[in-house]
Amino acid sequence: MIKVAPSILSADFANLQRDVQMAENAGADALHIDVMDGQFVPNLSFGMSTVADLRPVTSLMLDCHLMIMDPERFVGQFAKAGADLIGVHVESTRHIYHALQLIKDAGVKAEVVVNPGTPLSMISELLPLVDQVLIMTVNPGFGGQHFLDQMVAKIAALNELKQQHGYRFEIEVDGGINDQTVKACYDAGATVAVAGSYVYDSADPAQRIQDLKVATN
Numbered sequence: 001m002i003k004v005a006p007s008i009l010s011a012d013f014a015n016l017q018r019d020v021q022m023a024e025n026a027g028a029d030a031l032h033i034d035v036m037d038g039q040f041v042p043n044l045s046f047g048m049s050t051v052a053d054l055r056p057v058t059s060l061m062l063d064c065h066l067m068i069m070d071p072e073r074f075v076g077q078f079a080k081a082g083a084d085l086i087g088v089h090v091e092s093t094r095h096i097y098h099a100l101q102l103i104k105d106a107g108v109k110a111e112v113v114v115n116p117g118t119p120l121s122m123i124s125e126l127l128p129l130v131d132q133v134l135i136m137t138v139n140p141g142f143g144g145q146h147f148l149d150q151m152v153a154k155i156a157a158l159n160e161l162k163q164q165h166g167y168r169f170e171i172e173v174d175g176g177i178n179d180q181t182v183k184a185c186y187d188a189g190a191t192v193a194v195a196g197s198y199v200y201d202s203a204d205p206a207q208r209i210q211d212l213k214v215a216t217n
């Protein structure tokens with residue numbers, strides 16, 4: 001069964017505590033927090049103060065997906081705010097290895113993220129270091145986009161590398177996840193699924209979290 005990390009990008013920001021606690025009560029495994037700077041992606045969202053405010057209201061693991069340029073400038077502050085895992089895009093910095101080392105030095109789980117157009121060869125040297133790899137299944141920046149089917153082969157290729165070398169990282173997928181696409185990702189080797197609009201744009205978001213789990217059971 002896949003682990004589910006609802007993305008609060010599609011939550012009601014005026015009722016964020018309610019929407020986070022709903023996810024926790026519904027059996028979510030983590031909370032996905034999309035941080036955008038208007039530079040790396042053409043959108044703005046949350047910062048570290050949102051992470052700090054959410055920390056005391058949930059015991060869910062806080063999975064912070066940084067879609068910002070030169071993320072090494074901020075990883076210390078996100079760790080201090082209460083992040084449990086910090087994801088940085090390989091495309092967002094000249095010093096990705098250093099950024100991941102900074103995350104680990106801060107005592108937080110480290111994740112490398114790859115955009116749809118970025119080949120896995122860009123992250124091969126990083127695989128022994130990371131706790132999680134995030135394969136973007138949409139172009140980053142917005143919720144509610146369509147899943148890119150071509151990414152299923154990329155997930156399978158990453159899982160092949162994982163098995164071949166005995167790596168222990170989790171494989172997360174993000175973008176366009178619903179009860180159909182989650183199964184294709186799970187079958188290809190994904191272990192964690194982010195879902196924003198599928199969960200929060202529903203009349204019964206708690207049921208949707210369960211639906212994702214049932215689809216991969």
Ligand SMILES: O=C(CO)[C@H](O)[C@H](O)COP(=O)(O)O
Nearest residue numbers: 140141143144175176196197
């Ligand atoms: O990183 C993201 C966008 O850049 C979001 O996590 C993702 O898009 C979730 O939204 P949805 O499930 O609606 O596609």
Ligand SMILES: [Co+2]
Nearest residue numbers: 034065174194
């Ligand atoms: Co995300």
